[in-house]
Each structure stands twice: as structure tokens, then as C-alpha cells.
Amino acid sequence: MDRMSHISQLAMTSPGRIVMVVMDGLGGLPHPDTGQTELETARTPNLDRMAREGICGLSDPLGPGLTPGSGPGHLGLFGYDPFAFVIGRGVLEALGIDFPLEPGDVAARGNFCSVDENGLITDRRAGRISTEVCVQLCQELGRITLPGVKALVAAVEGHRFLLVLRGAGLSAELGDSDPQKLGVAPKKVEPLAGAAGPTAAAVNEWVGRAGAVLAGHHPANMVVLRGFSQRPLLPSMGELFKLDPVAIAAYPMYRGLARLVGMKVVSCGRELAEEFASLEKLYPGHDFLFLHVKKTDSAGEDGDFARKVKAIEEVDGLMPRITALHPDVIVVTGDHSTPAVMKAHSWHPVPFLLSSPLCRPDEATEFSERACARGGLGRFPALDIMPLALAHAQKLGKYGA
Amino acid sequence: MDRMSHISQLAMTSPGRIVMVVMDGLGGLPHPDTGQTELETARTPNLDRMAREGICGLSDPLGPGLTPGSGPGHLGLFGYDPFAFVIGRGVLEALGIDFPLEPGDVAARGNFCSVDENGLITDRRAGRISTEVCVQLCQELGRITLPGVKALVAAVEGHRFLLVLRGAGLSAELGDSDPQKLGVAPKKVEPLAGAAGPTAAAVNEWVGRAGAVLAGHHPANMVVLRGFSQRPLLPSMGELFKLDPVAIAAYPMYRGLARLVGMKVVSCGRELAEEFASLEKLYPGHDFLFLHVKKTDSAGEDGDFARKVKAIEEVDGLMPRITALHPDVIVVTGDHSTPAVMKAHSWHPVPFLLSSPLCRPDEATEFSERACARGGLGRFPALDIMPLALAHAQKLGKYGA
Numbered sequence: 093m094d095r096m097s098h099i100s101q102l103a104m105t106s107p108g109r110i111v112m113v114v115m116d117g118l119g120g121l122p123h124p125d126t127g128q129t130e131l132e133t134a135r136t137p138n139l140d141r142m143a144r145e146g147i148c149g150l151s152d153p154l155g156p157g158l159t160p161g162s163g164p165g166h167l168g169l170f171g172y173d174p175f176a177f178v179i180g181r182g183v184l185e186a187l188g189i190d191f192p193l194e195p196g197d198v199a200a201r202g203n204f205c206s207v208d209e210n211g212l213i214t215d216r217r218a219g220r221i222s223t224e225v226c227v228q229l230c231q232e233l234g235r236i237t238l239p240g241v242k243a244l245v246a247a248v249e250g251h252r253f254l255l256v257l258r259g260a261g262l263s264a265e266l267g268d269s270d271p272q273k274l275g276v277a278p279k280k281v282e283p284l285a286g287a288a289g290p291t292a293a294a295v296n297e298w299v300g301r302a303g304a305v306l307a308g309h310h311p312a313n314m315v316v317l318r319g320f321s322q323r324p325l326l327p328s329m330g331e332l333f334k335l336d337p338v339a340i341a342a343y344p345m346y347r348g349l350a351r352l353v354g355m356k357v358v359s360c361g362r363e364l365a366e367e368f369a370s371l372e373k374l375y376p377g378h379d380f381l382f383l384h385v386k387k388t389d390s391a392g393e394d395g396d397f398a399r400k401v402k403a404i405e406e407v408d409g410l411m412p413r414i415t416a417l418h419p420d421v422i423v424v425t426g427d428h429s430t431p432a433v434m435k436a437h438s439w440h441p442v443p444f445l446l447s448s449p450l451c452r453p454d455e456a457t458e459f460s461e462r463a464c465a466r467g468g469l470g471r472f473p474a475l476d477i478m479p480l481a482l483a484h485a486q487k488l489g490k491y492g493a
Numbered sequence: 494m495d496r497m498s499h500i501s502q503l504a505m506t507s508p509g510r511i512v513m514v515v516m517d518g519l520g521g522l523p524h525p526d527t528g529q530t531e532l533e534t535a536r537t538p539n540l541d542r543m544a545r546e547g548i549c550g551l552s553d554p555l556g557p558g559l560t561p562g563s564g565p566g567h568l569g570l571f572g573y574d575p576f577a578f579v580i581g582r583g584v585l586e587a588l589g590i591d592f593p594l595e596p597g598d599v600a601a602r603g604n605f606c607s608v609d610e611n612g613l614i615t616d617r618r619a620g621r622i623s624t625e626v627c628v629q630l631c632q633e634l635g636r637i638t639l640p641g642v643k644a645l646v647a648a649v650e651g652h653r654f655l656l657v658l659r660g661a662g663l664s665a666e667l668g669d670s671d672p673q674k675l676g677v678a679p680k681k682v683e684p685l686a687g688a689a690g691p692t693a694a695a696v697n698e699w700v701g702r703a704g705a706v707l708a709g710h711h712p713a714n715m716v717v718l719r720g721f722s723q724r725p726l727l728p729s730m731g732e733l734f735k736l737d738p739v740a741i742a743a744y745p746m747y748r749g750l751a752r753l754v755g756m757k758v759v760s761c762g763r764e765l766a767e768e769f770a771s772l773e774k775l776y777p778g779h780d781f782l783f784l785h786v787k788k789t790d791s792a793g794e795d796g797d798f799a800r801k802v803k804a805i806e807e808v809d810g811l812m813p814r815i816t817a818l819h820p821d822v823i824v825v826t827g828d829h830s831t832p833a834v835m836k837a838h839s840w841h842p843v844p845f846l847l848s849s850p851l852c853r854p855d856e857a858t859e860f861s862e863r864a865c866a867r868g869g870l871g872r873f874p875a876l877d878i879m880p881l882a883l884a885h886a887q888k889l890g891k892y893g894a
Contacts, residue, residue: 157880
């Protein structure tokens with residue numbers, strides 16, 4: 093029996109409540125001028141107090157040296173082995189916009205892009221067109237019909253859209269059409285398995301027709317597709333951990349991910365304060381509340397050190413609204429590191445803080461990468477986070493007599 | 494899919510360069526007079542600076558309590574699970590002298606030894622005969638013919654030689670003849686599997702004939718054999734990690750090990766300064782350079798604390814020749830511990846240092862066992878070293894969307 097099954101068998105309902113605050117891309121690297129990371133630079137009196145009273149550590153989302161995408165990063169936090177459960181980009185996009193994926197549907201992430209007169213990509217994001225334009229173009233693309241296969245198109249946001257193929261015997265074993273670079277044409281979609289030939293042909297026909305539809309719509313005069321995938325079957329957090337979980341996430345992909353593991357997902361505003369207000373409202377009705385903060389990652393990806401510092405400080409300022417609820421466990425961490433100096437996700441382990449009346453405090457006196465490195469939890473795999481949270485909320489029984 | 498396959502799928506070529514300096518047997522234990530280990534005693538200003546700017550930890554070659562031989566120790570450093578890939582001593586010796594092992598060949602490490610009139614071993618190294626004498630005796634042994642099996646003999650160095658049996662249906666499932674102690678006779682080689690009977694018989698016949706040939710050659714009047722093995726099939730570091738690696742190692746076994754994982758191997762002088770000069774010359778042409786230092790282990794094995802300290806200081810003095818090349822990643826570590834007070838390999842975890850502009854510095858202010866124990870990498874399996882080095886050289890892609 094694997095570890096997940098053991099934990100699942102020990103899980104039990106209890107009145108305890110767990111709040112998990114995920115600052116996306118939280119981990120950082122020192123600013124060259126100061127030698128301090130984003131989290132070390134931020135003034136975080138509330139998180140520092142929680143670190144003093146709680147227990148800290150550094151968690152590895154996938155293992156030393158491995159950089160996770162958002163999907164694997166969150167799966168690990170929720171207690172699912174990211175190597176055992178693989179979620180394609182297309183499926184994530186679908187879930188994030190509440191698109192009702194049916195079993196067998198093949199989903200792909202689409203970008204509107206700009207191509208020149210030779211069909212070579214000049215802008216992978218079509219000058220970041222507005223969501224309004226995206227919605228309108230998706231309506232036009234939605235009129236394309238293929239023999240034997242339904243091609244559904246849904247706008248996501250800005251230049252991003254979702255393509256879903258629905259029909260009998262479709263396969264998601266397809267290569268991307270998105271070459272992820274400029275100056276080349278979109279690739280023909282290749283079947284990666286024998287049975288995927290007809291699906292590849294259908295996608296390529298759709299792409300050709302989409303190009304014709306978009307011809308006059310520069311800068312959005314072409315599309316690229318990637319992450320063809322089908323919805324994986326995951327046991328829900330309810331089944332696995334006997335939890336009644338809810339997700340508070342402003343950004344579509346994280347709502348989609350939460351839905352995939354069986355969390356209830358609520359709509360809430362884009363502002364952090366609105367997310368925290370949602371949490372307060374939902375608190376009495378759930379025993380696991382996941383709150384996702386996107387700003388930290390966006391700032392890191394943009395290389396904006398100061399904005400990431402500010403986002404962390406904003407979260408810190410709102411933390412008293414959670415501590416005032418007196419949950420049995422508060423976890424504060426990230427799904428991965430996104431150091432502003434790298435402008436990208438990275439492999440660096442992630443600061444982790446668990447606050448609970450039942451935790452054995454360590455010597456960490458503030459919430460920072462350096463303090464977490466000396467924390468009582470040491471360096472540990474992110475897959476240990478759920479068992480730790482459940483245990484501190486007295487939701488895990490004893491193993492063996 | 495196992496972890497190695499995941500890492501292999503994420504590996505990508507990049508301009509980044511990795512230098513891995515392995516001080517064999519680096520880890521130590523405190524000198525009873527001073528309470529300081531060899532590394533703590535050594536004056537190492539360059540390594541200390543690298544530790545201050547880089548990230549440190551303690552690595553377990555096989556896991557807590559497990560003492561590795563040179564083969565498993567190095568396999569782990571190169572990213573290969575030492576429990577999954579087993580390399581016999583005979584094969585290592587063969588590779589180290591460029592002996593062209595063919596598939597199915599059975600190789601054994603041989604020692605010339607001294608036996609008394611009763612056939613009991615009085616010196617397991619035959620008074621450490623010169624390599625010249627070894628070469629001459631190996632020529633005589635090479636004339637022994639067996640029915641259906643070729644017995645090839647090659648001198649290695651001093652009292653050490655290589656025996657290779659070549660023929661159809663040979664098995665390496667054989668016990669050693671070397672009892673590894675004095676006052677007893679060499680053991681009869683036993684088959685450890687049913688199918689190994691004929692090979693055992695052939696070896697025992699060869700040993701008998703060798704004894705006859707050597708009868709008049711005291712102190713080298715007998716042989717003992719150990720480590721019967723066949724060449725394992727390992728994917729190369731090129732295939733696995735998309736690297737173009739080169740090994741700089743004065744000592745044959747380490748060259749052999751490097752060759753087994755597909756490294757280019759160059760001849761170089763025995764002096765440390767010659768190894769470092771080789772590295773400088775090879776640097777532009779490779780993206781992974783492995784430099785092996787034998788002196789630290791030899792001194793440890795001899796129980797010579799002061800000589801091990803001096804060897805470490807010598808490496809420290811040469812480190813600026815590597816830092817001046819500005820590789821993206823420098824790793825300094827050992828393949829295992831060889832505390833001088835134990836005169837043997839040990840299970841103690843090994844000081845590890847990674848220096849890179851992308852590492853998140855920790856609070857280690859010097860390179861020592863104690864500082865590494867507090868390092869940001871914590872205590873970790875040696876198998877994580879390659880993913881860490883690849884990540885910091887930006888040679889590992891992101892996992893998942």
C-alpha cells in the first residue's frame with residue numbers, strides 16, 4: 093500500500109479546521125543590492141509572530157533541483173503525488189473557466205498570436221488583446237465545424253482561450269502546435285501514439301480553418317495550441333482525507349485545480365481583501381479552506397522584486413483576519429519559488445509555516461527563507477504538508493495498536 | 494516512471510558549465526587531541542569563501558549508517574542509484590586500465606600475495622612488488638590456457654592485476670578467493686548460482702595453475718581474486734542528462750568509473766596541479782567536468798590525519814584556478830567519508846558545497862562538517878546532487894504546466 097493510502101485510512105473527521113494560505117511563487121532569491129530575498133525584505137510582523145509561535149521549514153515541491161509548474165506545485169500541497177497524477181495544461185484551463193469537461197474530451201490551451209505574411213510568429217500573445225476581443229474571436233472560431241468531432245471554443249482571458257474536442261475515440265497524445273518561440277510558423281500537431289492519428293488530423297484541420305477565419309484580425313490573426321490533455325481521475329479530498337474543503341482563488345487555473353481535487357469553489361473578487369472576506373464568510377461551513385494569492389507569483393515572473401515584497405506585505409496585513417478565526421491549523425507557504433531575479437519558477441525550496449496550538453515550536457523567529465532553513469521541520473517534501481496539517485487538526489488517527 | 498526517468502526527461506542542453514570536484518573520502522571525524530575533523534583543521538580560505546557565498550549541506554551516499562565503496566560512492570555523485578546499478582570490483586579494475594571488456598566477459602580483481610610453505614597467506618600484497626615485476630608476472634600468467642575459456646591477465650599497478658575470463662555462457666556469480674585476512678589459505682571459488690558451476694571450476698583450475706607458475710617467485714608466489722563481475726549496462730550521462738562530460742582522474746579506478754557512465758576520460762599527471770591544469774585545458778570543450786582527488790582518501794585510509802589535512806589544503810590552494818573560469822556551478826564534495834581515526838571508509842555523511850550565482854545562500858560561513866550540518870541543503874541523499882547541479886546550471890526544465 094502506498095503512503096497516500098495509509099494516510100487516507102488514518103484520516104478521520106474532527107471539529108478541527110485548517111486554513112492553507114498559498115502565496116504563489118513565494119520563495120525567492122536575494123536582491124543583489126541587499127542580499128535579502130523578497131520575503132526577507134518584506135515587513136511581516138504578523139507572519140513573523142506566527143513563525144515564532146509555530147513551526148517552520150523549507151519544502152521541496154518535487155524534490156531538490158526540480159522546478160514545478162502550477163499544477164504539480166498545487167497537487168503536492170493538496171497531498172497528491174505530482175508524479176503520479178499528471179494534469180495537462182488544457183485540462184487546467186478548462187477547469188479554471190468552469191468548462192464542463194466530459195469524459196473523453198480533449199482540451200488544449202490556445203493562444204491567439206500574430207503571424208507575418210509568411211506565417212511566422214511575431215507575437216505569441218497577439219499584442220495581449222483584451223478579453224472582450226478574445227470573447228468575440230472565440231465566438232467566430234466556435235462556428236467551425238468538423239466531421240464527426242465537435243470543436244468547442246471558450247475564451248479564457250486576454251489572448252488565452254480553450255479548445256475542446258468532443259467525439260468518439262479521441263486521443264490526447266498530441267504534440268503542441270505552439271513552438272514557444274518567435275520567427276517560426278506554428279507546428280503541425282503530431283500524433284504521439286498510433287491511435288492519435290485521427291485526432292491530430294482533426295486538430296490540424298481546425299487550425300487551418302481557424303487561420304482562415306482570423307486572417308483579417310491582426311494582431312490576433314493566428315492561434316497556437318499546447319497541452320492537449322484529458323481530465324484525469326483523482327480521488328477527492330473528501331474521499332481521501334474526510335475533509336469538506338473549499339477554495340478561494342481569484343485566478344481561474346487555481347479554481348480549476350481545486351475543483352479537480354473535489355474542493356468546492358466559490359466566486360470571489362480579484363482583490364486580496366475580497367479573498368480574505370470570502371474566507372471569513374465560508375469559515376463556519378468548511379474544515380479545510382484554501383486561499384490562493386496570485387500576486388506574489390505574477391510579480392516574481394515580471395522580475396518586479398518590489399511588487400513581490402509589497403504583495404507579501406499585503407498578505408501579512410490581512411493575516412489577523414485569519415488568526416482572529418482561531419483555526420486549529422494555519423499553513424502559510426507557496427506552491428514553488430519564483431525569484432524576481434530569475435523572472436521564472438525555480439527549484440528552490442519553499443518557506444513553510446505551520447501555526448497551531450499543538451505544534452512544537454522551533455527557534456525560527458521570523459518568516460524568511462533563512463529562518464525556515466533552521467526551522468524545526470527541516471527540509472521536507474511538500475507531500476508531507478497535508479499529513480502535518482491533518483495531524484495538527486487532530487484529523488489523523490493512530491497507525492497500529 | 495522513476496525519478497531518474499523524470500529528471501532525464503527534464504534535462505536540456507544549456508550553455509551552463511558544471512565543475513564537480515570530488516575529494517575522495519572527504520568527510521572525517523575529530524582528532525582526539527583537538528576535537529576538530531580533518532576538514533575543520535585544514536586552513537581553507539578559498540573553500541570557506543565559496544561556502545559563505547554558496548549553499549552547503551551533508552550528503553548521504555547510500556543512506557544513514559551505510560558505508561559505500563568507491564563504485565557506489567561515485568555512481569551516486571553522478572546521478573545513478575547505487576542500489577540499482579551494481580559495478581563489481583573486477584569490472585572497475587578493467588575499466589581503469591582501458592581493458593576492452595566484451596559483453597559476457599567475467600572480470601576479477603587480482604592481488605599477488607605471499608603464502609608460506611603451508612599455503613597460508615603471509616602478505617596480501619606480496620610485499621607491494623613493483624609494477625615492473627607485476628607486468629612480468631602477468632605475462633607469465635597470461636600463458637595459462639584453459640579448455641574453452643580464454644584467461645586474459647593484465648597488470649594494474651604494484652601487486653594488483655586483472656583477470657578476465659572470456660567464453661560462452663560464463664557467469665560472474667562467484668565468491669571471492671581472497672579471504673581478506675592473513676594466516677589462512679586462499680579460498681576455493683564457489684559458484685553462488687547454479688549456472689556458475691563451470692565458471693567456478695575454470696577459475697579454480699586457473700588459480701591452481703597460477704600457483705604453480707608463481708611457486709618460485711616469492712614474495713609474489715600466489716594470487717587471490719575478488720569482485721567477479723560483468724560489465725553492467727548504464728545509460729550514459731550524455732543520454733541521461735544531455736551533458737558532454739569529461740573526467741580528470743589520476744587513479745585508474747575512477748577513470749574506469751567515469752568511462753562506465755559515458756564520460757570522456759583524459760590522461761593526466763598524478764599531481765593535483767596537473768589535474769587542475771588538465772581541467773583548465775578541457776574547460777572550453779565540456780559542460781560537465783569531474784575532477785577526482787585521491788590523496789584525501791589515501792591519507793584517511795592510512796590513518797594519517799595530518800596528511801589528509803595537507804591534501805585538503807592543497808586542493809583549497811588550487812581552487813582559484815577553477816573559480817577563475819567562472820563555471821555556472823561548482824560542486825565540492827566527497828564520495829564518502831574516510832576518517833583518519835578509522836583508517837577506513839565510513840557511513841558518516843559527506844560535506845557538500847555548491848557554488849553558483851543562482852544558489853540561495855545559507856548561513857554556512859566555512860566549509861566544514863559542522864557548518865555543512867547547518868547548511869541550507871540540510872542532510873540529503875547524494876542522488877540529489879546531480880539534479881541540484883543541473884538546476885543551478887539551468888539545465889533542467891519545468892515539470893508540468
